[in-house]
Amino acid sequence: MNLRPYQNEAKLAILEQWSEGINKVLAVLPTGTGKTILFSAVTEECVRQGKRVLILAHRGELLDQAADKLMKSTGLGCATEKAEQSCLGSWYRVVVGSVQTLMREKRLKGFSENYFNTIIIDEAHHAISDGYQRVLDHFPKAQVLGVTATPDRGDMKNLGSVFDSLAYEYTLPQAIKEGYLSPIKAITIPLKLDLSGVSTQAGDFKASDIDTALDPYLYQIADEMLKYCKERKTVVFLPLVKTSQKFRDILISKGFNAAEVNGESTDRAEILEAFDKGEYNVLCNSMLLTEGWDCPSVDCVIVLRPTKVRGLYCQMVGRGTRLCEGKTELLLLDFLWHTERHELCRPAHLICQNEEVAEKMTENLANEAGCAVDIEEAEKQASEDVVAQREESLAKQLKEMKTRKRKLVDPLQYEMSIQAEDLSSYVPAFGWECAPATDKQKAKLEKLGIFPDDIDNAGKAKLILDRLEKRRNAGLTTPKQIRLLESKGFEHVGSWSFDSASRMIARISANGWRVPRDIDPKTYTPEN
Template sequence: MAEFEQGTKRTLLILPTGGGKTIVLSGIAYKFAYDRNRNPTGGKVLILAHQNILINQAADKFQTVMELPVFREQGRQTGCLEPVTVSSMQTMQRRLDRFPPDFFRLIIIDEAHHAMSAGYQRILEHFTDARVLGVTATPDRADGKKLSCFDSVAFEYTIKQAIDDGYLVPLKVKRAPLTINLSKVRKRRGDMDASDLGSVIEPYLHQIAEIARGMAKGRRIVCFVPLIRTAKKAAEIFSHYGFRAAWTAGEDDEKTDKLAAFAAGEFDIIFNSMLLTEGWDCPETDCVIVLRPTMSRALYVQMVGRGLRLAAGKKDCLLIDLLFQNDKFTLASPKDILGENRKRSGGGGMAPWMTGGGQQTDAEQRLAKALDKAAKKYQDPRESDKWRSVLENAPANELFDPPCSDSQKRKLKALKLDATALTYSQADAILKAAEAEKMPSNAMRWRLSQLGYSDEEIAGMNFPAARKALAKQKAMGRW
């Protein structure tokens, strides 16, 4: 309000997902449309969004919190007959000829990082007398367009501040032991091509399911994928690994029922392609897997933010971080979640007054160091619960047990293990145990599938079992 009182015409409010954005905009709408005695002041307020789900949330929240009516400008309803009106951007831009330029005193744009689109710009150019408040969690854009339609930031509350203040749960990042090469992915419309991403990621779904089973057992997981096809395939594969899995999409006739079932705990994981990045809330979600790598910090923060809301018994949100190897793209990463600087945001789509000078914040530096340390550290297997029992049961040559060989050291290094103090027999025991739990390669899975093995059969195989099955088929002359 102070920004408007000082003469600013258009200003921005930045609040993280789960930070009470809808309640805040409801309160501001009330202050413009009603006096202290709850009587209309004569000034009308328009709340705009680009999706019906956001429109419905805004209307429901205003009516619930303020206990006052809201007019929905949609379908056959027209005229904005209440002090506060909600409408989609698409509807309002088609009806501009019904309203004079001074009809609204205040226009509120939800998810305001979309405000530079042609539809929003037509509306703002028509209602020239209105004050404008943009509300968003992510004011940067992947397409490089600056949010120049706003003159200032009235207030910003970061994800880190919300976590520190107890309004969001802490983010726990685990690096998955899997590298996916993106060298064959092309760039399209400012980000990576979704079709290319689907083709690259789908062969790894079995391995990702195995990783998720080990890291996220008992959690409520939302997974973002590049294509509807990928979502369907992932749900089928994950079901073979013990997950109650579902997929959904905008064109899915059962999406409402599936999302309700997920919220009720009937599914462990739900896969989607860009459907749940905005306007969807399930506070019980406590794990996020991003299989849709992106150059856009805004999109990445929207995806991960789905797991940060508070819920009863919820301690944190686990982000399973896969390593996407590429030399062409600067990808958004966990470092972007807690950082306040947005200069590197897939196109630098910030107005000049929003940039942070290119310096990493303390939060970014701490998280970057932690991730680098986790990625580079080699663990002493003698200090690991996982490998200690293997070492205790390792057969040893009582007369002579030489140090581990250079070949063994290289293989253990690939497992992020420090072989310095290991003997040959100890190293051999660890490598055999690792091979026993190793998943078949993508080439092996493909060959097994071509030979008639079902996804369920392949999901139950470790590396030695897959190798044995292939050897048997080869001996029978089938390939």
Template sequence: MTTPTLRPYQLQAVAEIRQAYQARHRSVLFVLPTGGGKTVLFSHITRETAARGNRVCILVHRAELLRQASASLDALDVPHGLIAANRSMDLSRPVQVASVQTLARRLHHIPPDFFNLLVIDEAHHSNAGTWARVLEHCRAARVLGVTATPIRCDGRGLGEWYSAMVLGPTPAELTEAGFLAPARVLAPPIGFDTSGLRRRMGDFDMSQAGQALQAGQAMGDCLSHYRRYLDGQTAIAFCCSVAHAEAVADLFQRNGVAAASIDGRMGPANREYLLAELGAGRLKVLTSCSLIGEGVDVVSVAGCILLRPTQSVSLHLQMIGRCLRPQPGKQAVILDHVGNILRLGHHLEEREWTLEGTPKKDREKAPSVKVCPQCFAAMPSARQTCPDCGHQFTPERRELQHVEGELVEVQRREAKREQGQAQTVEDLIAIGKRRGMKNPRGWARHVMAARQAKGQWRKVA
């Protein structure tokens, strides 16, 4: 039997989740960035819970996630049943992996107190009606929701379903510890305007976006930027539609870069072949409009090319996460041609998750990212020097004299960031003096005391 060694932060998460249940929370939400190993973590919790004589159901909303969870349980030697369309149920197994749609249709077969624990994968979806039916039916069960982005697409939080939240490490911390690859993030000026795009189901209209991108500057740009920053290396290009993905693959192919597109209509053998070719480096660029939706466990690639504009933080971070699997000496390259990073933020940006969600007034606010005008590197807006090319940004004080609102907010955030980066009392005193405080020493002591009271201290990316 294989016993996985959980990483230190995963062990800590298991302990914190247990504490939350001991504190009488029935529903706990666990947040872990893409690539942090959430499937391994909940599989481990499932095994431990079942070993104590409990019945556990892992709920997923896509066939691929069902396969992924099932494979992860197999790796831990946890026998389990599957609840999915066109299959008969075997409820004698104490562990089940269920498609939420199928389970919701079969709830009349399942006593309300049957399951002791429900694990909800990709829990940011759990507001939808189907999930609600299952959660309300299994009233006796504890609930563990797992997600990288505990936020609904409308910016609301998940407090309706969860009363406690356990936060795993941030993407910056995972990167620092070597569990995610460091990345160069480049956001060249975009050649099309997302403000003209229609909205559908809470995101941009993909067929319209796909057409605009195929007609515009992004086509040429993605080839030239690939050549410049990733030449000869493997990459995934995220596209808007099957036609768009095929056009991009064709463009690379015609210009001597081995490329192919992959989509949901393809048979599994074909898809696995293309992914293996990409993994072996014989295929350089794989284009797709559905790779995230498919939940395919993608091989390690050197970069990702963002050609799919989105308004979903969750999708944004998942796309970038696809190229962050670490390897010795690897520095991933992220090429954003659609403005996602400026719209939704750098993947290392520290995000303040709460069960209440993003306050309404903050939802429309731009993230604190800026792009170097020389080399297009994206970085936290507090940086004075571009880490890639050394470009010096001019101080922004002048601009702030004549602008209110948005820029003032940016300024405040920068001030907070500067303060956050100060490690010692002396650093803080220096900031206090620079800001012309009457009593910088007293202020610095106050800030340090507040930090200690908070008990945790996270580094700014």
């Protein structure tokens, strides 16, 4: 099996963390980048080491898909633990299992606690549920890998309560940039749909309330689709089955060749196959196609089921991100849902790690309503806008920090000086990351010139320590050099080399700790 570079990196990172004693790890890869291939490769390695592996999922289609990919990519067969089928007594080292079956107490009692050495959870954003927890608790010594397109959960509980570490993350922008996923262009449609009266249920907007709010706009939405996706292969996500069916009929009346599928459709497989072959150009569904269905030729996605859950939003849009011959990009139609709250997922949330940047990108896209905008370019512009705003608002704060009479550098000053967006926007996610910085971390930070008292979690402390080590190896300025030179008025000293900073400090020292007259600190740039 020839893994893509990022898949191989992910596999090695997972195995390395397991070898270090971190038993429950998460791998995050966008929809369409081969999560099943990744965990098949990990499974193959575990079997080679003589381990018994359980691949756990919540839907039959995912289990079938996993078994099929495993056989095709590694040649490994597997037993099944689902309904009347049992793996007990089988000689296979790999088992695909339904969580609904295995979570039952009677079923679990048939297995010793060390029966499985490795448990792999497909679509791991579901892993926080009671059923998965029962299975994991029964096999306490097993090494666990969760794979998902995003670590968010609908009930807003954090996957950090299940997994100890994020072993590897491959982002959507990386996948697009490296040519493994289709570029995405978003069009904001200036049709305002009012969500202000929609209530919340289980951490997300209530589907029945959305349905009521959406119904008066269906004909207008169909008219907008005529402008933008008449020649495209489109998937539409709607809140309820009855609305999905109604919208299909409206689209047909407008000239689209539309079909609809739901959980009760007896001809679901035939409709999906016909859509794949191009016999239909629009497919409506009520949240049925969010997982376990692939149709690479889809080049337009419309989300008419607004959500607060980033994972769900990414799953819906991910139905159109796969590469396909003749496909140049995915078009994402984004309607202006009106809500007083900011938790609604928009195209910006596919790509922005920082909520401030996401809000700015959403604002920018709304100002360009009706125009197709590449989301990578939009994110870059929003990031630049936010950085400019942030630098302006932090100028006074940084000025105060630079004049403080202490020898250590404030973390914020250090982050801004080295222009580390990932540090300044970092939010801890996993259990150990959220804990306070350890005494050992604080002592090391202080030794290296960082004032540790303003770092309130172990995850941030580790990130800064890792960055300090990388910068030392790259021959860049130390925090103490940054502190001294920026207190003299020099700017962005974080981008200087260690040697350049040392030479300037030597000149200042020789001049009685004053900046030489022939140097303007505001405009000075060191020579390479």
